[in-house]
């Protein structure tokens with residue numbers, strides 16, 4: 001034990017250093033404040049972002065120090081700080097390679113470290129120091145790094161917002177955070193293993209090591225808005241601001257979800273086959289000409305959705321065949337300025353084939369088709385106008401005057417097309433229309449309502465909404481419709497915003513269609529996917545990562561596992577494990593309190609819930625109840641009531657589960673109850689109506705005394 005005055009001396013010394021770091025931070029903030037005043041909006045915006053970055057690292061700016069065997073020292077913090085003209089940083093960004101031993105040095109493998117010091121600050125005041133000495137001869141105390149600081153972090157009251165774990169990141173987590181794998185990295189682990197935390201830290205790490213990601217954009221997808229709000233502060237605290245967060249539904253803004261689908265519909269809409277149905281419905285609208293085998297394969301190959309597009313490509317071919325069977329052999333007639341123009345089946349089918357062969361999405365191909373059709377029509381019109389005036393032998397024909405001049409109707413048609421002929425131009429036998437005139441004719445045809453109607457009949461304009469409503473009978477929209485709308489929009493030709501890296505949290509919940517939607521936004525397929533297959537509750541959710549990912553990325557994915565539960569105490573994990581056959585993460589600590597259950601009647605339920613809520617003091621408390629239960633309590637803001645789905649990814653000091661039997665009735669009810677039970681960091685109570693479900697038989701029954 002170091003003498004008290006020695007501790008104080010050390011605290012004073014670190015305080016001096018930390019104060020100097022804040023001094024440097026303040027100076028940078030002032031510089032950024034000046035930059036914000038710049039007249040150049042781009043420069044001003046850059047400095048505003050820099051200001052926000054500097055503001056977010058105030059708390060715990062510096063949290064560690066490494067003392068190396070060679071006598072050098074490295075202070076570690078949320079961002080790098082430098083002194084003008086000095087190479088050595090004043091503060092090392094936690095993501096820098098030189099900071100890594102702070103997370104990974106062990107007694108067995110000290111990585112050149114003699115002493116690792118954790119620095120706890122309150123505001124700008126150094127409040128505590130916590131040292132570990134790496135004595136080569138000493139026995140390894142265990143797998144946890146900086147155990148005291150870790151346990152202090154884990155037992156602290158929750159605040160309702162997720163904090164970063166940058167000061168206590170464990171070695172197994174650090175390995176994943178710094179994993180530079182360029183494909184899809186799946187982080188699989190049981191509840192509370194830090195998957196969310198690790199994914200966000202990895203994102204911050206990647207943005208640091210690949211600064212181009214900051215301009216290409218990064219996206220974090222989470223299961224609910226509550227969850228996105230819960231994790232919202234983590235990245236700014238790690239020095240990264242430019243991150244877009246969204247739920248899958250939020251990726252298609254403007255669509256309102258007003259319906260819950262039955263289980264079978266959710267499953268059906270989530271399957272990859274739905275993509276084929278959408279493609280077939282869209283392309284089936286086009287009257288595809290016979291003999292388009294070549295065109296079809298060109299289209300399938302041109303599908304931008306990559307491997308997944310093969311399904312759509314095949315479906316398009318099917319649609320083409322159906323359409324071929326239903327072909328109208330008639331010629332198409334168009335009346336334009338009193339002229340009847342006629343396209344033979346071979347001509348208009350040729351135009352369709354030509355457009356289809358381009359391999360473009362539906363709406364873009366439609367424009368090509370329209371151009372082609374109006375080209376044919378304009379040419380026909382031009383030829384006719386020429387012929388009205390003279391035959392090949394130079395004789396005047398009907399509609400023209402005897403001296404070879406244009407009739408009044410001809411002139412009107414030309415005028416409507418914007419072709420202006422001066423009196424001197426209409427002066428005798430010669431070629432009247434040049435290329436520009438024909439182009440004008442084409443434009444006029446394109447703008448003509450009657451012509452448009454005929455073209456639409458052959459190749460109609462479509463909206464994603466109309467397609468999905470037709471194929472799936474949806475309206476109003478459900479959550480499962482969102483990926484379908486996105487799919488239809490993609491087939492039609494809408495391009496989705498692209499990101500350089502995408503994090504998907506609670507990824508087990510995504511259906512195959514939702515994966516297609518997400519991957520459309522990540523063309524480089526660089527992703528961090530975190531989830532737990534034992535927690536899947538969506539009926540269309542994942543049962544295997546391989547099944548979900550292989551169709552999109554082939555072999556460019558791999559799994560990293562987390563095995564330690566930092567959230568749920570051992571007592572709660574012991575009873576929760578009854579619900580899942582999956583391997584359970586080892587809890588790092590005990591709560592010292594056993595979970596309990598109490599039997600209630602429906603009439604008594606609310607009184608019990610209020611009583612438990614009242615008994616709870618300090619930290620976060622939540623009630624987790626099946627949808628429909630405790631409706632009146634949900635209206636109140638005093639007590640947080642969530643469904644298992646809403647509770648996904650969140651945590652609370654104390655959790656009360658209501659009506660577990662009803663939770664178990666859901667399609668993946670055991671997983672839902674497992675999720676609910678593993679949200680607590682300290683205390684878990686269960687109120688059941690009637691006898692306890694078998695799964696909870698092990699939980700100690702108590703009698704509720706009431707408030």
Ligand SMILES: Nc1ncnc2c1ncn2[C@@H]1O[C@H](COP(=O)(O)OP(=O)(O)OP(=O)(O)O)[C@@H](O)[C@H]1O
Nearest residue numbers: 165168169170191192193194195196197566567649
């Ligand atoms: N190294 C660590 N230091 C301190 N706290 C940690 C550490 N790792 C995880 N935690 C804490 O453990 C809790 C669980 O982490 P997180 O929510 O990331 O887990 P998860 O695996 O995503 O959980 P779930 O799948 O159950 O939603 C959080 O409070 C997190 O801050």
